[in-house]
Amino acid sequence: MVDLTQLMENEVFMAFASYATIVLSKMMFMSTATAFYRLTRKAFANPEDCTGSGKGENAKKYLRTDDRVERVRRAHLNDLENIVPFLGIGLLYSLSGPDLSMALLHFRLFVGSRIYHTIAYLTPLPQPNRALSFFLGYAVTISMAYRLLRSKLYL
Amino acid sequence: MVDLTQLMENEVFMAFASYATIVLSKMMFMSTATAFYRLTRKAFANPEDCTGSGKGENAKKYLRTDDRVERVRRAHLNDLENIVPFLGIGLLYSLSGPDLSMALLHFRLFVGSRIYHTIAYLTPLPQPNRALSFFLGYAVTISMAYRLLRSKLYL
């Protein structure tokens, strides 16, 4: 059996592992936030979820959408749409031997921008708070993709 | 050229590869289920998809939502929201040198919980079947994230 721990002795890879785990944990928190708002605001998507809030016909009125729930769901989907490229491109970028300080800069900016994006979406803060945090994370991912393709393109 | 097959000789990594492939294949099945219900229930999202079911004005009535289709789509999105963190955190966890039996326990519980979640969502089974299977998969991923960050944090 091969000792894979050598991969984890690479500092860039360890940094990527840490930041990726943090940003994924943040994304998972959105599921809890959705469940919280669905329960406190009694706004469910499935008939079987309403039975804790009422019986029979009375329960069906909780099959509805709620602004707060929909807002969390949009923030969650936006996370998915942006964290998936970061995971894929970031993993490959980490393996391509970048400079440690440059890699840390990318990871920190991305994770910071996504945390700020969530705060701006859920508060909500006035625009362009959310738009700017979105574009910062976007630009960081594009920058990693550019460096990766420039140095390692193989088609 | 480097022989990467050594990575695949690591038992934890092979186990992760197998379970990740299985749970991703299960997720892909949801696309087929959506297509199946859209076709059998004639409920489409795009005008160009309706032409097989009717002509002209007659076709437009199939541009509608259907409870069954929306249920499959919600199950699919829930899969995405939970399998993406499992893939990212699970991959890094596998590379961090965990105990084989502990890793297998995590992978098996996660894949089992997602398969049961799909059954509970599509049947549908009464709550809390779906909620418990969701939280089991969630807890497994958080447990891997915790072990990873505790042993390898690098910020």
Added chain:
Amino acid sequence: MVDLTQLMENEVFMAFASYATIVLSKMMFMSTATAFYRLTRKAFANPEDCTGSGKGENAKKYLRTDDRVERVRRAHLNDLENIVPFLGIGLLYSLSGPDLSMALLHFRLFVGSRIYHTIAYLTPLPQPNRALSFFLGYAVTISMAYRLLRSKLYL
């Protein structure tokens, strides 16, 4: 510190890195397309996004859905649903030591099918253009999953 650049000297892995980066960049373009259509068609999902288009009560009329915006969003979600399995299964497949020409065939067909899928969805082209490009990408991913599980299954 370990020199990870050896991983990037593996031709299959480099090819995977290149195609994965390209298809993820294409997916990220969908966010820009959504923003473009939301701004030009003045169709927003959040009250705070409308303030650039009008004041007070006047702004609220822009809180609406638009066919064009919804079409881009469906194409984006379909990308997510299909590119996530490709990333996970493709990464593990790349590490399992496949034949280079076979791996390139898989990657090229997948990336080509997703680009054509986006064109077919956004134009829109008549069916079965979109359906066939979807199933081509789907079949490529299943083929990689099958090869991976056949050679490396460990449960």
